[in-house]
Amino acid sequence: MEWCKLLDGQRLGYNELYSEQADRPSYIQDYDRILFSAPFRRLANKTQVHPLYENDHLHHRLIHSLETASVGRSLGIGVGAWLEERNEIEKGERHRVAGVVQAACLAHDIGNPPFGHSGEDAIGQWFKYKIAEKKGIFLDLPVEFHEELSNFEGNAQGFRIINQLEMYRNDGGMRLSKSVIASFVKYPVTAEMRGNFINSQEYCGLKKFGIFKSEFKIFEKVFSSIEIPCVSEAGNKYWRRHPLAFLVEAADDICYKILDVEDGFTSGDFSYDQVSDMLLPLAGIEDFCQKYPEQNEGEKIAILRAVAINKSIKSCIDVFKENYDEIIDGRFSLSLIDASSVSDFFRNITDNSNKKLFTSKRKVELEVFGRNVIHGILNGLLPIYEDYINNNCNEDSMSSYCRQLKKAVAVDLRDVRDSYSACRSICDYVSGMTDRYAVKVAKMLMVS
Numbered sequence: 001m002e003w004c005k006l007l008d009g010q011r012l013g014y015n016e017l018y019s020e021q022a023d024r025p026s027y028i029q030d031y032d033r034i035l036f037s038a039p040f041r042r043l044a045n046k047t048q049v050h051p052l053y054e055n056d057h058l059h060h061r062l063i064h065s066l067e068t069a070s071v072g073r074s075l076g077i078g079v080g081a082w083l084e085e086r087n088e089i090e091k092g093e094r095h096r097v098a099g100v101v102q103a104a105c106l107a108h109d110i111g112n113p114p115f116g117h118s119g120e121d122a123i124g125q126w127f128k129y130k131i132a133e134k135k136g137i138f139l140d141l142p143v144e145f146h147e148e149l150s151n152f153e154g155n156a157q158g159f160r161i162i163n164q165l166e167m168y169r170n171d172g173g174m175r176l177s178k179s180v181i182a183s184f185v186k187y188p189v190t191a192e193m194r195g196n197f198i199n200s201q202e203y204c205g206l207k208k209f210g211i212f213k214s215e216f217k218i219f220e221k222v223f224s225s226i227e228i229p230c231v232s233e234a235g236n237k238y239w240r241r242h243p244l245a246f247l248v249e250a251a252d253d254i255c256y257k258i259l260d261v262e263d264g265f266t267s268g269d270f271s272y273d274q275v276s277d278m279l280l281p282l283a284g285i286e287d288f289c290q291k292y293p294e295q296n297e298g299e300k301i302a303i304l305r306a307v308a309i310n311k312s313i314k315s316c317i318d319v320f321k322e323n324y325d326e327i328i329d330g331r332f333s334l335s336l337i338d339a340s341s342v343s344d345f346f347r348n349i350t351d352n353s354n355k356k357l358f359t360s361k362r363k364v365e366l367e368v369f370g371r372n373v374i375h376g377i378l379n380g381l382l383p384i385y386e387d388y389i390n391n392n393c394n395e396d397s398m399s400s401y402c403r404q405l406k407k408a409v410a411v412d413l414r415d416v417r418d419s420y421s422a423c424r425s426i427c428d429y430v431s432g433m434t435d436r437y438a439v440k441v442a443k444m445l446m447v448s
Contacts, residue, residue, distance in 0.1 A: 001328050003089045005226040006242060007096050007179050012163060012172040012222065026177040027099030031069075033174045034107045039161050040065070043109060045434035047116035047370075058263050061109050064255060071313060072105030072251035073098045078317040079247060096179075097244065103176070104183035104248045111158025113431035114438040115370030122371040123152035123430060126378045127423070136386045137419040145420050148191035148212055149427075155186055155210045157431050163218050165428060170415070178222050182242040185210050186249055188223060189238035196236040203231075204333045205241050214424055229330045240330030250316040250336040254309055257349050258282075262305050264357045265298070272297040276304065278352055282345040283307040315340040370435070373442045377430055380445035384411055385422040393417055409441055 009026035020026050034040055043061035059067075080094025089097070113119035128150040130138045141149075148156065163173040163181065187210030189197070194209045211219045220237075223230070229240045261278055264270035280288055283304045292300055316336040323339065326332040337346050357363075384402050391397035393416060395406075406413070411429055416422045433441070 001228060001240075001243065001330065003083070003093075006182070006228075006244070007089070007093065007100065008226050009096075009177045009179065010225075011175045011177055012181060012218065025096065025099065027096060027103050027180060030103040030174075030176045030180045031099065031106055033167070033176065034103060034110070034162070037110075037166050037174065039110050039166055039432065040106070042432065042434050043112070045436050046109075046112060046114055047119070047435055058266055059259055061112055064259065065106055065109050067259065068108060068251045068255045069102045069106040071254050071309060072248055073102040074313050075247040075251055075316060076101035076244070078313065079320050082317070082321055100177075100179045100183055101244050101247045101251070103180045104244065105251050107158060107162055107180075107184055108248060108252055109154070109158070110161055111156065111431065112154040113152070113157075113374070114433045114435045115367065115374065118367040118370055119374060119431075120152050120154055122374040123378070123427065124150050125371075126375050127152070130382075136382070137389055137422050139419075141419045141423065144192050145213060145423070147195055148209065149423055151191065151209075152427065152431070153187075153191075153209055154431070155208065156191075156212045156215075157427065159185065159210060159219065160212055160215050160424075160428075164215055178226050179242075179244075181222050182226060182228060183244040183248055185219070185223075185242065186245055187211075188219070188228075188241060190216055193236045193238060197231075197233070197238060202333065203238070203240075204335065206238060212424070214421075243327050246320065246327060246332070246336050247316070250312075253335060253337045253346070254312045254316070257346055257353070258305055258308050258312070260353055260357060261349055262301055264353070265301055269357050270352075272301065274352070274356075275301050278345075278349050279304040279308050282311060282342055282349075284311060312337070312340075312342055312346075315342045370438075373438050374430060376442045376445060377433075377438060378426065380405075380442075381409065381411065381426060381429065384413075385416065385426060388413055388416060389419065389422055408444065 009020045011026065040062070043065055046061040076098030077094055080089065080097030083089045083097065084091055084094050113123060115122070131141065131146050131150060161173070162176055162184070164170060165173060167174050186205070187194075187208045188205050189209050190211045190213055191209040192213065194206055197206055223239045226242075228242060231238050231240070258279070261270065261275055265272065265275045279301070285291065285304070285307060288300075288304075292303060295303070319336045319340045320327065323332050337343060384398075384406050387398045387402040388395065393413075395403065395413065398406075409429075411425075413425065416425050430438075
C-alpha cells in the first residue's frame with residue numbers, strides 16, 4: 001500500500017475535478033460534517049455501558065466518541081511524525097494522518113443502536129426469529145441477506161449512515177474523503193462473504209462483518225480506488241485493513257476499557273481499591289499515594305486514568321513502528337493493544353469488567369427492558385412495511401391506520417421497494433433512535 005493513495009482527500013460522490021481547499025483540508029471538513037450531523041448528535045442519548053443512566057457524570061456514546069477522537073489524534077500525530085522521519089510521507093503530512101484518524105474515530109460509533117451492544121443483539125434476535133417464521137415480507141427474503149440481518153452490526157450501519165443516508169442521500173452521504181472512509185472500516189467484508197472465509201482464514205478484519213450488501217458497491221469503489229489489497233477466493237472477497245484503521249481501533253480500545261473502569265467507580269460498581277488495582281500498574285506511577293496525599297479518591301482515579309491513557313498511546317505507537325512492514329503490506333492481524341507491552345494490563349481490566357461491571361444487577365435489568373422495548377417497536381412498525389409492500393409501494397393505498405402510524409412515528413419509506421430494502425429501512429429507523437425516544441415510541445405503540 002502507498003501513502004499517497006491511502007491519504008487520498010478525494011470525496012465520495014464528487015467527480016475527479018474536486019480539489020481540497022488549502023486553508024481547510026478535507027479531513028477537517030470531514031470532522032466537521034460528522035460533528036454537526038444529526039446521527040452524531042443523537043449519540044448524546046445512547047448507551048455506552050449504563051442504559052438510561054441517572055448519573056450525569058457517566059459516559060454516553062457522544063462523549064466516548066469525542067474522547068476516542070482525541071486519543072486517535074494523538075496516535076495519528078505520533079505515527080505521522082515517525083512516517084515523516086522515514087520519508088514515507090511528505091513533511092507536514094503528520095497533520096493529515098492525525099486528522100484522518102481523528103475524523104474516523106469521531107464517527108466510529110455513529111451506527112450504534114439504542115441500549116448499546118445489547119441493542120444490537122436485540123435487533124438481530126428479532127430478525128432471526130422473523131426470518132425463521134417465513135411470513136409477510138420475510139417469506140421471499142433472499143438467503144444472501146439473512147446473515148447480515150440476523151446479526152445486526154453497528155459498524156456496518158455506521159458505514160451506511162456516513163456514505164448513504166446522511167446529507168446527500170443515496171449520492172455519497174456525507175461525502176467524506178476516501179482516506180477517512182477507509183480508516184473507519186474495521187471489518188472490510190460483507191456478512192455473506194465473511195461466512196465463506198471464516199473457517200479457512202485467520203485475519204483480524206474477519207472477526208465480524210462491516211459492510212451491508214446495500215453498500216458493498218460504495219465500499220468496493222473506495223477500497224479499490226486507493227488500492228487496498230483484496231483477497232479473492234472462489235468469487236468471494238475481503239479486503240485488508242487501511243493501516244490507519246488499526247489506530248482507530250486502538251483509540252477505541254484505550255478509551256472504552258479505561259473510561260469504563262472510571263465509570264464503574266462513579267456508578268458504584270467498582271471500589272476505589274479495585275480501580276486502583278487495575279489502573280495503577282498500567283500507569284506505572286511509583287509511590288502514588290504519597291505523591292498525591294491531598295487528592296480525594298475521584299481525583300486520584302482521574303490522574304491514574306490520564307497517565308494510563310498516555311502510556312497506552314505511546315505503547316500502541318511503538319507497536320505500529322515495530323510491525324510497520326506487516327501493517328503496510330496488509331499482513332498484520334492483531335489489535336495494537338493486544339500486541340503491545342500493556343496487553344496484560346488491558347486483559348486484567350477486561351476480565352474484571354466482565355465479572356463485575358457488565359453483570360451489575362441494574363445494568364442487566366435495563367438491558368432486558370431495552371430488549372423488550374426494541375422488540376415491541378419492531379413488532380409495532382412491521383405492519384407499516386408489510387402494508388406498503390403489499391400495496392405495490394403505494395402509500396395512498398395503505399390502510400388508514402398504517403398511514404396514521406407512519407405519520408405518528410415519522411417512518412421514511414422513500415427507499416423501500418422490496419423485502420430487503422424494507423428490512424434495511426426498519427433497521428435505519430430503530431438503530432437511529434436514542435434510548436429515551438425508543439422508550440417513548442414503545443409507550444405510544446402500547447407494547448412491552
